[in-house]
Amino acid sequence: MMYGYGPGWPWMMLMMLLWIALIAVIVWAVIGLVQCSGGGEHGRQGRETPxxxxxxxxxLGEIDADEYRQARAHLAGREPGSS
Structure with missing residues (x-):
């Protein structure tokens, strides 16, 4: 028999669970910091406005200057070329 040699399996199980919890807390904290640090679009709360x-x-060059001006005027609620 192995009486008196170490804390036994309940303590080993508890230590394993504590390590898993510690690693989970660290991962959660890192993810939270990265999302809140404002790292580009990922750190922003809410959605992009039109x-x-x-x-x-x-x-990005997806639209040219004329399309941009027309869309901007449309978003502002006025017809392009009326000002």
Missing amino acids: QEILDRRFA
Whole structure:
């Protein structure tokens, strides 16, 4: 028999569960920090506004200047070329 040699299996199980919990807390904290740090679009709360989408598409070259001006005027609630 192995009486008196170490804390036994209940303590080993408890230590294993504590390590798993510690690792889970660390992963949760890192994910939370990355999302809240403002790392680009992922850190932002909410959705993009139509104006932000339009600006992004123009910046990426998906639309040209004329399409951008027309869409911006449409978003502002006025017809293009009326001002």
